[in-house]
Amino acid sequence: MGTAADDVCVVMVPLPAQGHLNQLLQLSCLISSYGLPVHYVGSAIHNNQARVRANGLDPKKLATVHFHDLPLPDFDCPSPNPNASVRFPAHLQPAFDASKLLRHPIAAVLRDLAAKARRVVIIHDSLMALVVQDVESISNAESYAFNCLSVFSLLSFLSNGLGNQIAIEEEEMPRENLTEGCMTESFAMFIEAHKEYQKLRGGDIHNTNRLIEGQFIDLFEKDGYVEKMKQWFIGPILPGMIISSKEQNPCLAWLDKQPQNSVLFVSFGTMTSMSDEEVRELAMGLELSKHRFLWVLRDADKGNIFSGKSRRIELPEGFEERVKGVGLVVRDWAPQPEILSHRATGGFMSHCGWNSCMESITLGVPMAAWPMHSDQPMNSFLVARILKTGLIVREWGKRGEVVKSWAIENVVRRLMGSEEGDEIRKKAQELGETIRKSAQEGGVSRMELDSFIAHITR
Known part of the structure; x- marks a missing residue:
């Protein structure tokens, strides 16, 4: 044998x-x-x-x-x-x-x-x-x-x-x-x-x-x-070891130019579609926060991702011009582990799918948790309330309401520009190190x- x-x-x-x-x-x-x-x-x-x-x-x-x-x-x-x-x-x-x-x-x-x-x-x-x-x-x-x-x-x-x-x-x-x-x-x-x-x-x-x-x-x-x-x-x-793709993604080149821990990565995964109104409020919230952000703006995957065109999601008029240099909107597939492991990334606004949570926890990035469906409400509770490595954007009980731009601005400022956010980030980084060692x-x-x-x- x-x-x-x-x-x-x-x-x-x-x-x-x-x-x-x-x-x-x-x-x-x-x-x-x-x-x-x-x-x-x-x-x-x-x-x-x-x-x-x-x-x-x-x-x-x-x-x-x-x-x-x-x-x-x-x-x-x-x-x-x-x-x-x-x-x-x-x-x-x-x-x-x-x-x-x-x-x-x-x-x-x-x-x-x-x-x-x-x-x-x-x-x-x-x-x-x-x-x-x-x-x-x-x-x-x-x-x-x-x-x-x-x-x-x-x-x-x-x-x-x-x-x-x-x-x-x-x-x-x-x-x-x-x-x-x-x-x-x-x-x-x-x-x-x-x-x-x-x-x-x-x-x-x-x-x-x-x-x-x-x-x-x-x-x-x-x-x-x-x-x-x-x-x-x-x-x-x-x-x-997260291996960066040879043909480096343009968003990684953009991150290279940003200060350490300064960028909020915004991505809702492959199974979430936001309404036009939600996209508008999120865009306004990010702009008002005055914090750097990298936003992956895509519609949810179809059952066959190779079939037909996806909806192109409209942003408020002039938004991309106004946030130039501060924010980057990416409409293609983005390499999430590479973005999360980048030194410039200091926070992750996420739907809290378990894959995203595990990547975020392991790579030591604190989360702004915004659950949409499936196991996400539980995951966001685990991250924000139990591990204390994140903040909740919207409580699950209010899932029927559209999150307003002022609420988004508030969470971004707390996570990215406050002592509370620094504490959470430190906790996330320490936990990440422990998990990587394990x-x-x-x-x-x-x-x-x-x-x-x-x-x-x-």
């Missing part, structure tokens, strides 16, 4: 949404650095999306990942609705539903690999359990769910369902229900459809860290929220990853 690396292969099965594609691609590079062959399996469209947006990853490591580009029947690809009352990206539902059709092509890939390897290890997004259910019929295959959420969010969803309250010792509980109005009914049904197949997994991997969420991880492990399954908390999965040789997060690798190569 050969070495473990010869006879164990790892298969990644992501959910086709940017934050999920990206986390599993980062994990692919991490696992492949242990000398294990890694296969990244998905539709040709979404694999391509993952590749063209591989931010900050080492091209050499990326080259070791084997992509399996599977055909997917055409699916509806509507534009996002910036005026929807629930902000969840309902326009992506056809792409999520279409992903269920990958079940048989993925099973064929698994059987093919299983014929050659001693063991096939499937790491699937927890919302792709239904798609990998055939793992059960392959004797030398085993599967693990990868959770793209914070444990605090998981507990919030679970305890909401179980009718319990999470006990937070020194913190008051959020006064509002953070899980209310955070997703559509059809997405809740999509989650439900995976439930029975999640029982087939052999354990869970989490993109979080005991030093960030220790109290919630303890609760999660001891209160019977998970059947006695193995759990590994291996975050951050961000590469230790991912190095001998650190708590690295030891959990080592333990997972030892387990799958046993």
Whole structure:
């Protein structure tokens, strides 16, 4: 028998949404650095999306990942609705539903690999359990769910369902229900459809860290929220060295000219569409704050990012002229880890998707938290109220109201130009350093990853 690396292969099965594609691609590079062959399996469209947006990853490591580009029947690809009352990206539902059709092509890939390897290890997004259910019929295959959420969010969803309250010792509980109005009914049904197949997994991997969420991880492990399954908390999965792309992005060249910690990075991820009114108020708030900013202004991704044009979002007349030299508006894809790790970046106004939170926490950047949907209300509470490395722009209970320019100006000034902001920044930088160390040789997060690798190569 050969070495473990010869006879164990790892298969990644992501959910086709940017934050999920990206986390599993980062994990692919991490696992492949242990000398294990890694296969990244998905539709040709979404694999391509993952590749063209591989931010900050080492091209050499990326080259070791084997992509399996599977055909997917055409699916509806509507534009996002910036005026929807629930902000969840309902326009992506056809792409999520279409992903269920990958079940048989993925099973064929698994059987093919299983014929050659001693063991096939499937790491699937927890919302792709239904798609990998055939793992059960392959004797030398085993599967693990990868959770793209914070444990605090998981507990919030679970305890909401179980009718319990999470006990937070020194913190008051959020006064509002953070899980209310955070997703559509059809997405809740999509989650439900995976439930029975999640029982087939052999354990869970989490993109979080005991030093960030220790109290919630303890609760999660001891209160019977998970059947006695193995759990590994291996975050951050961000590469230790953020590699800047060769053809340097113009926004990085602009950041090079700015003073240290002076720029507020503004980005609401790939699954949020803002209404024209919200964009206007945000533009005015940024301008009034008189602080430097780099604003990525894009509409939410469509189910197929390569199809058709996206809406061009209008800014107030003359805005870009007036803020010249102080602010930069970017309308293309922007390399977020490189921006967050830049010395000029001193704050991050974000929707608080978990990917963005983990990048911000790891790179030591404080946040102006503005949750829109999904797990974001929980994440923003975790960052601002529990870790105290951020400020809340808008409370979740007021999600139906448009945030006014004066409120935005106020938060930007507090975060970027006050003693309170300096304190928060210092706390964020200290936490970031601790978290980065935890991912190095001998650190708590690295030891959990080592333990997972030892387990799958046993």
